[in-house]
Amino acid sequence: MNPLTKRSENYSKWYNEIVVRSGLAEFSGVRGFMILKPYGYSLWDRMKTILDKMLKLTGHQNVYFPLLIPKSLFSKEKEHTKIFSEGCAVITHSRLIKKNKNQEELIVDPDSKLQEELVIRPTSESIIWKTYKRWIQSYRDLPILFNQWGNALRWEMRTRLFLRTTEFLWQEGHTAHSTEKEAIEETIKILNIYTNFSEKFMAIPVLQGIKPYMDKFSGSEKTYCIEALMQDGKALQMGTSHFLGQNFSKAFDVTFTNFNGKKEYVWSTSWGVSTRLIGGLIMSHSDDKGLILPPKIAPIQVVIIPICYKKQHPPTSIHEISIKILNFLEEKGIRVKYDDKTIWTPGWKFHEYEMKGIPIRISIGKNEIQNEKVEIFRRDTCEKIYIPWINLKNSIPKLLDEIQKNIYKKAVQRTQKLxxxxxxxxxxxxxxxxxxxxxxxxxxxxxxxxxxxxxxxxxxxxxxxxxxxxxxxxxxxxxxxxxxxxxxxxxx
Amino acid sequence: MNPLTKRSENYSKWYNEIVVRSGLAEFSGVRGFMILKPYGYSLWDRMKTILDKMLKLTGHQNVYFPLLIPKSLFSKEKEHTKIFSEGCAVITHSRLIKKNKNQEELIVDPDSKLQEELVIRPTSESIIWKTYKRWIQSYRDLPILFNQWGNALRWEMRTRLFLRTTEFLWQEGHTAHSTEKEAIEETIKILNIYTNFSEKFMAIPVLQGIKPYMDKFSGSEKTYCIEALMQDGKALQMGTSHFLGQNFSKAFDVTFTNFNGKKEYVWSTSWGVSTRLIGGLIMSHSDDKGLILPPKIAPIQVVIIPICYKKQHPPTSIHEISIKILNFLEEKGIRVKYDDKTIWTPGWKFHEYEMKGIPIRISIGKNEIQNEKVEIFRRDTCEKIYIPWINLKNSIPKLLDEIQKNIYKKAVQRTQKLxxxxxxxxxxxxxxxxxxxxxxxxxxxxxxxxxxxxxxxxxxxxxxxxxxxxxxxxxxxxxxxxxxxxxxxxxx
Known part of the structure; x- marks a missing residue:
């Protein structure tokens, strides 16, 4: 296999190559639409699981709203229509028919024209606030702290895997509050959750800020954001948390009766992070050999590779000790893979798992059996160390912690210099x-x-x-x- | 609150009322589109978690393919176009613009007409098989055992919450194999997984069968299905598993080089279950008081309610023992909620959690404190029993097991009679x-x-x-x- 393009030669080419070669994702035949391959999806799933837990611990609940939004809802909040100046997917018809009986070619059935065009959600404020009007009457109905995991679509001219795709996966939070103070506190609380998630799990240091007024989210009063610095000195917006004031409640006429029996408009927030974060992860830590994943979000934390000839099964002694190590690491809650496939050589596997950024590789061959030790390869430093079997149970969890910290430390040092x-x-x-x-x-x-x-x-x-x-x-x-x-x- | 319409009076009305009143879901303003509320979403999430684990244990991996599919891909497999005779969402344009400068009203920008119309996936065979062509060359690339969790859309004229909605959430599996035998085995394996999931977790007995040729999935050779019987004697199709033969591989020209160096067309399957299952769950077990959920899939298995006057916090003694019970049940891995909200009376809460089908209710008042017992209410039989505190740790898990078995037994008996x-x-x-x-x-x-x-x-x-x-x-x-x-x- 050819090595990756070096970062120093062409950062952008390196990025495109690493995404595909590590098996995370690739473009589909549909312009600007990405396919998340198993490794990419399992990484997103891991990120989802962690963030979902953080959101639930702070009282948020998941819901699911319709994918399609009637055109007329978008113009209700006067700035919000801006979302479409960049494009969206407009549904105008509800049927395809055969062009003629004998051909298979399909055409749009003109008789299926919709009374009102529908748009695939670029974001869901409008459909959600139309619904909140039905759900909110009294201060007792507040706060509403809802989050949605799903897909969304914004027509993009120039697309890049993860960083900018026409369809993306994300979470979008939409909360409703009885006071301005509470809504602002929620906006900041989420900004802090995003910051923690980014720094403690993704090992990406971020700066917290407020977008200048001309770049705020259309329909918001203030857009808070976290920004991270990539290896090439460019910034990436990692997540946004919007204080929406009473803009949407006024646009959709959502009022509540307060504790004193008076009617008031509801205060609100919205916030989101998307599959874009994976782009940030790649450009924060990876090197010319492939991905480097922080152990806390790596779908596989440890890979065990038996050393033997191609197309041969490992000798029983190697196989048995590998399974033993697999089992006790799994018991410790570590995500381990044992790769004893015979169609690839150990060398090919070493290369493959370095490309995939697995934090720790354990290899076990004849020598290791004789010496009752295993060879450990740390992906973050590319160091090899030898650890006696009996110490593995304690050493591996410690080493994973150390790798997590080291990856974060390196990113902090790199960022601080810039x-x-x-x-x-x-x-x-x-x-x-x-x-x-x-x-x-x-x-x-x-x-x-x-x-x-x-x-x-x-x-x-x-x-x-x-x-x-x-x-x-x-x-x-x-x-x-x-x-x-x-x-x-x-x-x- | 008014009681639900009785099942014996109007089963269909009862169904619509129970879905809304238990807080599972409701229709949105967009025709045929459903909103999954927090309780409904958490139920779906629980079902997803269980089924996802079963699929992963049998070697399946999750992926994510594009939401939109170019029109031309659908006519490739000649029967598959039938999927659209019932309607789909056709995207023809990519931008909305203001009708005129001073108004907010939006119209479709005629300049944004797409070269080729795109369709929201009613199912993903076509986009997936176009991609598999790129991924499959040799027998070494097989089998491919991929699954996707996501949304899909089929235009429906008559819709009912969960049972038939224009947009639905589901999983769709798409596998590729080197032999016919292996593909048929996969089809049956999945049918058995669906059967286990339905019977062991949802407590719904099913019959396994094959659809008559005129009702098979368009593009398949054979459609296997599981069918369950609802309380009103009508059947519900719970899931389908399709043996696709070589139909899609031939349509998309996907061949592989076999072990002997010869080219062959790939064999394939596809299979799915959707949010429709929740409709089946409701109509299998629930009664005139509300939902009855099997403990294994109930988002909340036990609710603890302190008995005290409205708008008063429970006395310290009741509060402390409640928290103690909450903690040790959670330690046992049980999903528990302690509801000490002061805005509702205990009576209101009893009613609410019966409607939501929580398997076990524990109530704790002065008497319970004096006698060191708690009152237990079993939702499935509506029986009250009293259990000493010290026995709870062992009794509750056993009782949950018993409830699961009893709900299943009742459904089996009901079905067998019919x-x-x-x-x-x-x-x-x-x-x-x-x-x-x-x-x-x-x-x-x-x-x-x-x-x-x-x-x-x-x-x-x-x-x-x-x-x-x-x-x-x-x-x-x-x-x-x-x-x-x-x-x-x-x-x-």
Whole structure:
């Protein structure tokens, strides 16, 4: 097998190759639509399981709303229609028929035209708020803390596996509250859950911020986000949490009777993360040999490979000790795979599991049997170590912890080196083009300046840091006064 | 709250009311589309978790294929286009625009017409087989045992919650094999998994059979099914497993090089169960007071209710013992809810959890504290028993087992009474109209006779029993000779 394109040669090519070669995903024949292969789906499933648990522990419940939304619902909230300026899938008919009796070719049946066009959900605020109107009457019905796991669709011109696909899998939360304070607290609570999930499980350090007003979600008052820095110095938005104010409750006329018997509009939030996170995971940790997965989200944490000749079954002694190790690691709750397939050589398997980013590889051959030790390969450092059998039970869980921490530490160090300041436009342009990174700089707060900087450097304002530290300065572009730095970066 | 309509008065009305009143689901504003509410979704999630585990233990892996399928792919397999005679969602455009600048009303942008129409998957054979062509070259690539959890859409004229909705959630399996024998074995293996899932977990007895040729899945060679009998004597198809022969591999030109170096077409299967199963669950066990859920799939198995006055918190003694019981039942792996909300009275809660079908209710008041006992209410028999605190740890798991068995036993007894034979058309019509049930009768094997019987009695051939017992006889309708009995029933 050919090695991957090196990251230093062509990062974008490396990315496309690693996604396909590690068996995560590939494009389908349908433009912009991705197929999640078993390894990619099991990774998403693992991420789902963890995040779902975090959301349930904070009182959220899962629901499922219709895939299709009547056209008229979208124009109810006046900014929300913006979602479609980039495109959506419009259903106009409900039947195909044969072009003529003898041919198999299908055409749209003109008699099946719908009275009102339906749109595949790009996001579900409109259909959900139409329903909340039916469910909310009194303060007793609040809060509503609902989440939905499903698919959504936004027509995209340029697509990239995981990072930007026309259909994507995600969770979208939609909550309703009786007070503004509670809704803002919910927005922040979710931002913190996303941050924890990203840092503690995906081992990706993030910055928390607020989107500048021109980039907020259409229909929201404020969009909070977490942003991470990829290996090539570009930013990736990992998740967003929107404070929607009373925009949707007013658009859909959703009021409740408060404790004092008065009617008020409901306050709300929405928030989501998607399969896009997998793109962030790949670009945060992986190397020229393939994926590197943090043990906490790796679908397989340990792979056991018996050393023997191709097309031969491993000798009984090797097989038996392998099964023993498999069993006691599984008893410890570790996700282990024992690969004794005879159609591939051990060398081929080593290569394959390095590509797939399995955190620990245990190999067992004749020498290992003689010495009652196994060879351990750590994917994150590519080190080999030898551990006596009897120590494995304790050593492997510890090693998994250590690998998790090490992968996170490396990502933190890499990110910190690229958290930069800039006070002059020339210096700013130099940094953007040479190192990339999160560049803290002053901005005059206008959409126009943001647009000019983007046109000239490709960098955009990723967010206003949530820490909100005040510091007087001058806009790097216009020289106008500014009260705090914002974060610029090129981005995915 | 008003009681439910009685089953004996109007079964169909009872069904619609119980779905909504128990908080499982309701129709959305979009015609034929259902909203799964938290309780309904958690039930589906529980079913998913169990079935997913069964599928993984038999070597299946999850994947995710695109939601949208190009029109041209459907006509590749010549029978498969039939799927659309009943309707589908056709996407013709990719953008909405404002009707005019000052109004918010949206119209379809005529400039966004697609080159080729796309259809929301009614089922995924066509997009999957187009992809399998890329993935399968050699016998080493086989078998492929993939499953997909997701949504699908079939335009329906008459819809009923869970039983028939335009969009539904389901799993669809799509496997590829090197031999006919292996593909048939897979079809039967899945039929057995569905049977086990239905009987052991959902507590619904089923009959296994093969659909008569005119009702097989479009594109299959043979459709195997499991059929269950509802309380009103009508049948419900619970799941299907299709042996597809080489139909799709030939349509999509998918060949593999066999062990001897020769090219052959691949053999295949597909199979699925959907949210429809929840309809079957409701109509198998529930009564005039509400749902009755088998403990193995109940999202909440035990509810603990403190007895105290409305709007008062329970006295410390009651609260403390409740929490103690909650904790040790959870430690035993039991799904427990402690409901100490003060806005509802205990009486209201009793009623609510009976409606929701929670298998066991534990109530704790002053008397219970004094006597160191709790009151236990079994939802399946509506019996009250008293158990000393110290025995709860052992009694509750045993009681849950007993309830599971009892619910299944009742369903078996009910079904067995309605497994009937008929040898004369008048007797047949009488049974169909009076008792309903599975009626074993002779059929001459023609589509026309099946159609006539359906027109005159509403009964259809549910399946040819898989046991395939031969018995010479005469068709109840035409009098022509027949070699085995088939199963007739009215159905959902």
């Amino acid at each position: 958290i930069l300041k800039s006070d002059h436009y020339n210096d700013f342009k130099h940094k953007i083009n040479h190192s990339g990174g999160f560049i803290f700089a002053h901005w005059d707060g206008t959409k126009n300046t943001g647009k000019k900087i983007q046109e000239e450097t490709e960098a955009t304002i990723r967010c206003i840091p949530i820490s909100n530290e005040k510091e007087k300065g001058k806009c790097i572009y216009s020289g106008k006064p500014s009260l705090q730095r914002v974060i610029f970066s090129k981005s995915y | 497994i009937l034979k008929s040898d004369h058309y008048n007797d047949f019509k009488h049974k169909i109209n009076h008792s309903g049930g599975f009626i074993f009768a002779h059929w001459d094997g023609t589509k026309n006779t099946g159609k006539k019987i359906q027109e005159e009695t509403e009964a259809t051939i549910r399946c040819i029993p898989i046991s395939n017992e031969k018995e010479k006889g005469k068709c109840i309708y035409s009098g022509k000779p027949s070699l085995q009995r088939v199963i007739f029933s009215k159905s959902y």
